[in-house]
Amino acid sequence: MPVEAAVPAGAGTALDDVIAPAEASRPGQSGFRLVREGPEAFAIRSRSAQAAGRSLDVQTYIWHADATGAILAGRLLEAADRGVRVRLLVDDWDARARNYGFAALHAHPNIEVRMFNPFGSRTGALQFAFEAMGSFSRINRRMHNKTWIADNRIAIVGGRNLGDEYFGASDEVNFVDLDFAMVGPIVRDASASFDRYWNSAAAYPMDLLAPEAVSDEALRKLREQMVAGMADADKSRFADELRNSDAVLRLISGDWPMHWTSRYRFVSDDPLKVLGQGEGLAGSEVLELLAPVIKSSQREVSVISPYFVPGEAGTKFFVNVDRAGSAVRILTNSLAANDVAMVYGGYSQWRKPLLEGGVELWELKPTPGSEVKSSLFGSSGASLHTKALEVDGRIAFVGSYNLDPRSTSLNCEQGIFVESPEIAAQLAEIFRKDSAGESAWAVTLEAGKLRWSDGRQTLDSTPDASAGRKLQAWLARVLPVSSQL
Numbered sequence: 001m002p003v004e005a006a007v008p009a010g011a012g013t014a015l016d017d018v019i020a021p022a023e024a025s026r027p028g029q030s031g032f033r034l035v036r037e038g039p040e041a042f043a044i045r046s047r048s049a050q051a052a053g054r055s056l057d058v059q060t061y062i063w064h065a066d067a068t069g070a071i072l073a074g075r076l077l078e079a080a081d082r083g084v085r086v087r088l089l090v091d092d093w094d095a096r097a098r099n100y101g102f103a104a105l106h107a108h109p110n111i112e113v114r115m116f117n118p119f120g121s122r123t124g125a126l127q128f129a130f131e132a133m134g135s136f137s138r139i140n141r142r143m144h145n146k147t148w149i150a151d152n153r154i155a156i157v158g159g160r161n162l163g164d165e166y167f168g169a170s171d172e173v174n175f176v177d178l179d180f181a182m183v184g185p186i187v188r189d190a191s192a193s194f195d196r197y198w199n200s201a202a203a204y205p206m207d208l209l210a211p212e213a214v215s216d217e218a219l220r221k222l223r224e225q226m227v228a229g230m231a232d233a234d235k236s237r238f239a240d241e242l243r244n245s246d247a248v249l250r251l252i253s254g255d256w257p258m259h260w261t262s263r264y265r266f267v268s269d270d271p272l273k274v275l276g277q278g279e280g281l282a283g284s285e286v287l288e289l290l291a292p293v294i295k296s297s298q299r300e301v302s303v304i305s306p307y308f309v310p311g312e313a314g315t316k317f318f319v320n321v322d323r324a325g326s327a328v329r330i331l332t333n334s335l336a337a338n339d340v341a342m343v344y345g346g347y348s349q350w351r352k353p354l355l356e357g358g359v360e361l362w363e364l365k366p367t368p369g370s371e372v373k374s375s376l377f378g379s380s381g382a383s384l385h386t387k388a389l390e391v392d393g394r395i396a397f398v399g400s401y402n403l404d405p406r407s408t409s410l411n412c413e414q415g416i417f418v419e420s421p422e423i424a425a426q427l428a429e430i431f432r433k434d435s436a437g438e439s440a441w442a443v444t445l446e447a448g449k450l451r452w453s454d455g456r457q458t459l460d461s462t463p464d465a466s467a468g469r470k471l472q473a474w475l476a477r478v479l480p481v482s483s484q485l
Helices: 014-024 038-051 067-081 092-106 125-134 185-198 216-234 237-244 246-253 271-275 285-295 311-323 341-348 351-356 405-410 421-434 467-478
Strands: 030-035 055-060 085-091 111-116 147-150 154-158 179-183 203-205 259-261 264-268 300-304 327-333 360-364 388-391 395-399 414-419 440-446 449-453
Touching (some): 014 179, 030 038, 038 067, 038 147, 067 111, 067 216, 092 216, 154 185, 327 421, 388 421
Parallel strands (some): 085 111
Antiparallel strands (some): 154 179, 264 414
16 A cells, blocks of 8 residues: 555644634644543534644544444545544554444545454354454554644544544443544644654555445445434533533633643554564663653652552552652553443552552542443443653653553553643642542552541451452452463
């Protein structure tokens, strides 16, 4: 396939008119905004797609066929109808189940869809299972990156997939998540990373994977489904919340402050990591930059990681940082809030050594009113989904990278480092709120025994976790699966 590049930033689109003057007035700097609220995160994507005049590049691990997923797909289809070039790069682990929908989009002359590290079989649970077993070493490696770029002028990058639970629109579990919205030269860095993945040997176009499903008739049927789906979504509770959201209303009115700095870095793993050819520390280019930033801290390190499995080396690393004089604080999911109970088991065996070494730990409670579904492998039910850290009130990191073996050695990941006291302070405040007693359990050691306290009660066993969850966590401690967590 010929190499394709992002459409350069230019002039004449609505996004150019708004963003280009701000860029020109701050040469060499980029603007950053932490996006925490689900409605705002959804609105930025939806409105940037509506405003795009040249290009939309979207890279994601998960794209659900639910209300918000349908609306965003509809926005991209509307943009393509206006002549905007749309490129969708989706990891095939979740996308295979929606093969025909992605193939139908690919039939549009202005939309190209590629699957990353795809399955050869496009339908059938048994075929999925047999292929996964037969090609486990390859299929086990996934693209976890999430990027949304409009007109090469604005990019949204972070831990958020595309679906109801990532935007606060689910009636069951909703994630606590975080993105960076960015303008300036950093957007071109994100585009360069997108192109690197788009043109990699691991990305396959839909007309090669499922040529029979790429047809005008399939696109026509998809349009009909989207019209109905968007109409239903407009009547939903989330639509009302979206219309009344303070964050969204501020966005519409133009009250959308950003922090500008020339000190930033976009990093992403080599896409050939899925073929076992990754570079960097333990195979991770993200960790290769992250580790020295943490090690260089002088005062504090605050880490938010929904899946936190430090292993022996990571535990020693954090303990050494703490003993060198920098307070290390870590927030992760509790067993009750984590759908991947085995990951919690992988983390729990390192809890005592971390606490004995001076590291402070908190475990997030389940979102109030939610029923977190437990599974061995999925990543769609945990309350905490933010992947971020703050160092010394000066440096902030937000990305797709979890501090676990899977993100380090198996999956492709990415992230943004920003040196900004204002953004670091915002991230520190997010950590403070999410680790407060109403949201999380503080985990401590008393006379060698683990305790969980939220300021109102203190417990001596993992809070609110069922026997089934505890069994799965125990299995992770006794079975040789730590490298897969």
